[in-house]
Amino acid sequence: MKKNPEQCQVVVALDMIVGKWKPIIIQHLLNGDVLRFNELRRLMPDITQRMLTLHLRELEEQDIVQRKVYPQIPPKVEYSITEYGKSLETVMDAMHEWGAAHVEHMEMKKKEDALSEKEI
Amino acid sequence: MKKNPEQCQVVVALDMIVGKWKPIIIQHLLNGDVLRFNELRRLMPDITQRMLTLHLRELEEQDIVQRKVYPQIPPKVEYSITEYGKSLETVMDAMHEWGAAHVEHMEMKKKEDALSEKEI
């Protein structure tokens, strides 16, 4: 991780959740589900094994996700949100709402643009 | 923009604000300041001209930032937040707060880890 330009704390928060699949992983765990590696894969059919591993490791490092290994064969590993990770919910909710609103905003804008085209 | 995996709206929101300098640009404009290109540069000494241009154009495209050109020589261009862009404030605040808390959390964790090292 490089220096945070202008010490902006927003950037700190962003660093936690950016990554193509991170927000989705977080969302899946935020409701309290405890999921095994392959369960997560099934929830995100397009993610590669590699990326799932990488992102999970990062989230673990960041104390957002807890990894519990059962030393048995075949192996069993469970992932869950940490207590601290739950604090992300507020942020995620805010973003979810804004994201939804944004989709609508963009659709509205499209229509407006289409209309003004006609007028010209 | 690629397809949003699992239609997660959080991802939509993230797309608006990710980019190494985007959140900082947004922060500088969110308080209502109207800033010229080089004023923004001075506020972010490490950004390159190229990246500032690219990010500003994207933010304009996204209807977050308004660009006003005064057709004169030497040129004068002013950037400001749009009405719609202001709606980002809630999200940015949430992230800022969480980011700040996260910094503290990580410092705490470091100390704890250091302590348990001693105990062993």
Place this chain on the structure above:
DNA sequence: CGGTATCCATAATGATACTG
């Protein structure tokens, strides 16, 4: 089952020089 290891493609950012 839950991963690693390699290698590769693309995207994001940076450095530098130039311009109306």
Place this chain on the structure above:
DNA sequence: CAGTATCATTATGGATACCG
């Protein structure tokens, strides 16, 4: 002043094969 253009570098993600 406010950019473009070009080239180089790095970060991110994907494909595939293999492993304990």
